[in-house]
Amino acid sequence: MELKHFKKGGIHPHDSKYTSDKPITNAHLPKIVRIPMNMHIGAPAKVLVKAGDKVEEGQLIGEAVGFISANIHASVSGTVTAVEKADTLTAKGVEYVIIETGGTIRNWYDRKFDYSKLPGEKLLEMVKTAGIVGMGGATFPTHVKLSPPKEKKMDLFILNGAECEPYLTIDHRLMLEKPDEIVEGIGIVKKILGINKVMIGIEENKLDAIEAMSKASAGDSSIEVYALRTRYPQGGEKQLIEALTGKQVPSGGLPSDIGAVVQNVATVYAIYEAVVYQKPLIERGLTFTGENVENRGNYKVRIGSPVQELIDEFGIPADHGSVIAGGPMMGLELTDMKFPVTKSSSGIVVLTKKQDYIPHDYSCIRCARCQFVCPIGLEPWYLKVLVDKSLLEEAVDRGLLDCIECGSCSFVCPSTIPLVAMFRFGKGFWRRKQAAAAKQAG
Structure with missing residues (x-):
């Protein structure tokens, strides 16, 4: 098997994929959700509700402002108890909508929507309405990414199945459990972009996912599945493009500059749900894990769920070290466990004290x-x-x-x-x- 890889640099930390054999299960419905209005790159959403309002699961509570922005929906039914400003991990004074859970739990999967006769423009509007953003961490509004400038011709769609961050396995599990749905999501993206060439890149430490996606896409000659060398950061957009195509995105440029669009597995699955079930992005899968976490696994969690509620449900050791939102390489340390799960939350990683990164900033020894x-x-x-x-x-x-x-x-x-x-x-x-x-x- 020929392994594709990027050329410059990279490292190979221990992957610690302890949860790769854990099926995705539902976390408990949270008692409250804290939903920030800036879970995306671009302008924060405009709050549409006020304290005392009753909301239904899936209801629009934050409206996109301008082109580079994203809609935000209630992830639970209940009562808005407050609209307040608070900090997030990356910004200060962000508006939050606080909802106390109580009311109807909607079944989004009772019927499928026939979208077969819809043009790409209508499908793109459905993606925009659903508030989908890049779920690999970048949080760029997906409808923007699927709307490249007219002067740039797109001829390649790349599905990023690398999931190169240590510990995280949620995309791996999606490819094992929902390969047909992901392939259908790819078909929706192809129709939106008007392209007919797809490359799927998956690291070699997920051979079962390579097999599952190859089998699911076997009937579509436009899709090719490639094994990637396990090397961090293989899942970076520019590194993945280079590994699969041999092309390099220019300095300061975007994948669209070389005719490519890249989306990760979770994002494409969200596109599938938005079109087939008309379901907005109100929950996502994440990996809850760590060396000494007893109930580590892959869970479907409502957007806005406080991390503390996940800790209460799954437990962590009393003598734990840092708790990281995301993976240990690019994630951020949680300083307050009331911070919520957001659209970009691919994992919660609980480190041991021995694993904690303690920067000393000793003098550089010019080792290069x-x-x-x-x-x-x-x-x-x-x-x-x-x-x-x-x-x-x-x-x-x-x-x-x-x-x-x-x-x-x-x-x-x-x-x-x-x-x-x-x-x-x-x-x-x-x-x-x-x-x-x-x-x-x-």
Whole structure:
């Protein structure tokens, strides 16, 4: 079996896929949900409800504002107890809709919608209405990604089944349990984009998923399934495109610049549900796991469920270390367990204290390990020097904005320098500076 792979850098941490044999089951219905209005890149949704309102599961409670935004729906039936501002993991002062659960639990799967005669434009509108965003972590509104500029001709759709983050197995389980539905979702995307070539990339540590997706797509000659070498960050868009096609997305560019659109497994499954069952994105699968977590597994969880409710249901060791939203490489540490599950929550990983990453920021010894593993081909050690000295223009010239924040450099650094955190700060500062300059000029 020929294994596809990207050319530059990468690492191979222990994959710790302890839950790959655990079928997806439903988590308990939460007592309350806390639904933030910014679960996507772009403008936050506009709140449509107020305290005291009764809402039904699937009801629109946040309306997309502008093209790059996304609708948000009530994930449970119940009563709105508050609309308040609070912080998220990545932003301050975000509007939340708080709903106390109580009311009808809707059966979304009692009938299928016949969409066979609908044009791609109508299917795209259904995706937009459902509030679907990239569920691999990027949270880019999916209807935007499926609406490339007319001057750019798309000729390839790539399904990202790499799931290269350690511990996470929810996409793996989806490919095993819902392969036919995912292939039907691919068909919907093909119709929206008007293309007839599909490549599916799955890492070699998921041979059963490769077999399942190959079998499900056997009747469609436009779909080819490829085995990828298990190497992090194989699931990065640019790395996956290079591995499968040999093409490179230009610096500062997008996959659409080379005629490709990439979506991950969970997103395509959500597209299938939105069109076939007219179900908005009100729940998602995630992996709840950790070295010493007894009830680790893959669970379907309502959007807005406080992480504390999952901890209460599944349990974690009393002497646990950090709790990570997402995977350990690119995820963020949860500082408050009332933070909710969002559309991007692919996992909750409970580390041991021994596993906790404690940055010391010792002096750089110029070993260049970070440079060897960078999948973009950057010089992280030198970018750190530039960010430290606030030489941001030179840092940008050296590729700061091309950093995908995969964490490979921090992982191998013998001085435990928090390189990714520094690059996030540098990029954020640069963008704020550019926005302020544009505002002053305009």
